[in-house]
Amino acid sequence: MLNQIIFGYFAVTMISLALIVITRKNIMHSIVYMLILFFHIAGLYLFLNAEFLAAIQIIVYAGAIMVLFLFVIMLLNLREELRKSRFAITWPIGAIFVVLSAVMIIISVFGNRFANVGNVKISDIEKVGHTVAVGKLLFVEYLFPFEVASLILLVAIVGAIVLAKKEIK
Amino acid sequence: MQVPDLIPVVPEILMTILVLSLLVIDLFIKQKEYIAVYTVVGSLLVIISVFYCTGVTFKGMFVADSYSIFFKMIFLINVIFAAIISVEYLKKRASLYGEYYVLLVFATIGMMIMASAGNLIVLYLGLELMALSTYVLAGIIRTDGLSTEAAVKYFLLGAFSSAILLYGISLLYGITGSLDIREIGLYIAKEGIINNKLLLLGLVFFITSFGFKIAAAPFHMWTPDVYHGAPTSITAFMSVGPKAAAFAIFGRVFMIVFPALSGSWVNLLIPIAILTMAVGNIVALAQTNIKRMLAYSSIAHAGYALLGIIAASNEGLSAMMNYMLIYLFMNVGAFILVIMLNNQAKVGDSIHDYRGLSKSNPLAAFLMLIIMFSLTGIPPTAGFMGKLYLFMAVVNAGYGWLAVVAVIFSAISAFYYLRIVMFMFMNESIEEVKLSLVDVNGLLLIIVVFMVLFIGVNPQPFVELARLAIL
């Protein structure tokens, strides 16, 4: 019963926060609500026995990505947003499309058979700690994707500098 | 702990070494042309290594089979062409940075990883590596508003389509409990869950996102704008590379993961292919800018290549691969001439700039004529052979009417390709343009046209190569 109540709280708050985020006129407000949303998502990860991901969610998403957004917005000093209408003229079409497809898909979710094949028990993860479990998997079995991710980060560094630097010699 | 077998990954490792050394060398070299030469030589070495490095490694995550080798060959030839044709074009626009080549090679590494992805994680990461580098490349001329606009549009729609792809991956993961492409396919076949609604939904998500990547209608909206605004050398690069890479994962995912559902996805893809050919060929008729026209033509060619996937057979797949190789040559050929005209300061992108080209530059006009014939699909050029194999595959798969539709659309395409030819040969020129065919671009154009004619009269070795390379 307690599980349901906690999940219900998280679900309702997250959905309303998501709606608030995309409807704010001022981007600053959006980002602050987005931060609250990220903390809730991290809470949900804790609920699902993924402590390491919860930490990453807060450190990287809230601590790095959103702060990057804040920096850029303050750097650009945008006042234009407050005077213009926030939605494109075609927004009702988007809304109808999104609501229709969401309803159709959500109906088809219930009663579906999901996989039940795994061999990792939660007690095993709890024994060594989630960070250790993820780390072992990441550096042994998923070494190749990890290396590719490092290349992606390098591209991001090079690309961001090429695009945003004032002058390139 | 045992060390994974690194032999199959050697080409990617060599490319990574190339890119990292490029980053360092760039600091010391002022003449950026040498960096282009270095990139070309390095990529040529990697092409040789590609043929010797086969096998499956990292627990099935990286599959260097002959299918991926064929595509890697396409990507590497593509990056060599792009590296050569960029030099003069970017120098004229004061945008010849060493980072340009770094990003070109990074994008190629991403494509190579996509082609040999055996796991959906690797597939996604390869896709992002390719896509992120290409977004930056589209905006590389930093003072040009058009280039910026193209990059922003490409970025927004690319990121959107990756998010859709990710949701499709997560649905597949939830249903089958695995991210390994082969295991997912086996699970679906074993459990017989072809009527699972969420699985079909995952299929739709995959088609949507791959549709964005290959520029199939109705997900093609970004293509003309991005191809028009991006630097012409990058347009040449990304109208072949990312498209071929998307076709590579398209073929692999659909033939291995979803073979049991082929009834459903063929029915979804047929209208998409017809719409793609229709939009590409019909809207191209109205274009007056050659880059936009080639963008719509690239949409149309994606529609033809989709026929190979619709055939859902090894024959169709090898026809699609063969077509991508041929498309590489003819498309680059067309763009080289556009770049050569661009490099003459006065000439823009309008198709009227091609008026009377045969008077001032008879050889260049003749080469363009062959390329345009090939894009239309007139024998004895390679474009004809490529289309022939594709249509034969579709007919053998039992969709004869679809081949008829495709032939009708290729007949329509003759109007806009041959209009350029007509401008070049029938009209008087407004301005005299002098094109030199003895510089690198000209030599490359001659090589490409030679390849187009060579594949056209002698397609057998290339078809055999593609046939050997099927999954």
Added chain:
Amino acid sequence: MVSLDWYVVLSLIIFFIGMFGFLSRRNIIMMLISIELMLNAVNISFVAYSHYIGDMAGHIMVFLIIAVAASEAAIGLALVILMVRNKETIFVDGLKELKW
């Protein structure tokens, strides 16, 4: 115990809210934020699947998606800066030079 269905529905709803934001906002930074929202919805569904299936691959995927999302944000914001420099706006309405 909350069943997996509810987690999937939650992630779908957030995903579609993000999609709505992307399709209807005119501000490019807001469109970027909407994409981040969609990626977060995907992450929620991966973690939930992982938990219920009993397989760790989903956690690895989430870790890597977060890394990619960071790179995407960096490139996206660099493009925003470039756009402000060249076009002096961050609205999609400013993107109208290219059109047939």
